Amino acid sequence: MAFTQIFAHRGSAGTHPENTMSSFKEAEKAGADGIELDVQLSKDGEVVVIHDETLDRTTNGKGFVKDFTLEELKKLDASYKFNTFFKKPRIPSFREVCEWLKTNELLCNVELKNGVFPYPQLEEKVIALVREFGLENRIIISSFNHYSIVYCFQLAPEIEIAPLYSEGLFMPWIYAQSIRGKAIHPNQRAAPDEIVVSSMENGIAVRPYTVNKKEDMIRLFNIGCSAIITDYPKKALELRKQTNE
Incomplete structure (x- = not known):
């Protein structure tokens, strides 16, 4: 049976504040194969790691990410719904994450959040950082755009x-090939077994999101799906081990 990789969605978002270094480090500690994160641009053009276009849901700030400088964003508490007893997690810059990725072997799926606001130069800036840190072989760039x-x-x-x-x-494998993609990242509801298998048979990896339920994980492990993207990497790793035994 093919080995299914486990990508931690916004880090270990089910157990830690999403898209923070504590969440990414927890995913590494759990033994995930990779992490998934979201990037946007700050007011001063820095690549920052946050999912929503607004600050309201995941931080104690209010308003649009694009209206604050990196320095201003760094002052916010990004602990989201989690009570953290120690240092409050902050919004990381993508540069910080790249520096950390140099200390491990994790893969990293970078989602460009440029569907609502077409951030100028977001693509160039992300690619420049990936190249600066020599991470070309470990990064996957995805987007709904x-x-x-x-x-x-x-x-x-x-x-x-x-x-x-x-x-x-x-x-979808034909569409992926037409845009020179090597993989598809469908919502798991749009990834029935036959689509997953046919895509992989045609050389296109499949990494469905966000796979959190035990029965969905087992289904995808059983067909040898390329990877899953989950909020619960630790749970997924335990299930993968049991399924492959």
Whole structure:
């Protein structure tokens, strides 16, 4: 049976404040194969790691990410719904995450959050950091904005791209090949067994999101799905071990 990789969605988002260093470090500690994170631009053009376009849900700030400088964003408490008894987690810059990735072997799926606001130069800035830290072979760039990932491929054909999508797509492996993607990242509801298997048979990896339920994990492990993206990497690793025994 093929080995299914486990990507920690926004880090170990089920147990730690999402998209923070504590969440990413927990994923590493659990033994995940990779992490998934989201990037946007601050007011002063820095690449920052946060999912929503607004600060309201995951921090004690209010307003749009794009209206605050990196320094201002760094002052916010990003502990989200988790009570942290120690140091309050902060919004990391993508540079910080790249520095940390140099200390381990984790893969990293970078989702460009440029569907609502078309952040100028987001693609160039992400690629420049990936190249600066020599992470080209460990990064996958994904987005629901497929124009953006095609542009990334044109800028940096050595970095893998993968389209994100949430509805059923006809023969998605053909679409992925047409935009030079090596993988697809479908919502798990748009990833029935036959689509997963056919995609992999046609040389396209499949990494469904967000796979949190035990029965969904087991189904995907049993068909040897390329990877799953989950909020609970520790739980997924335990289940993968049991399924592969």
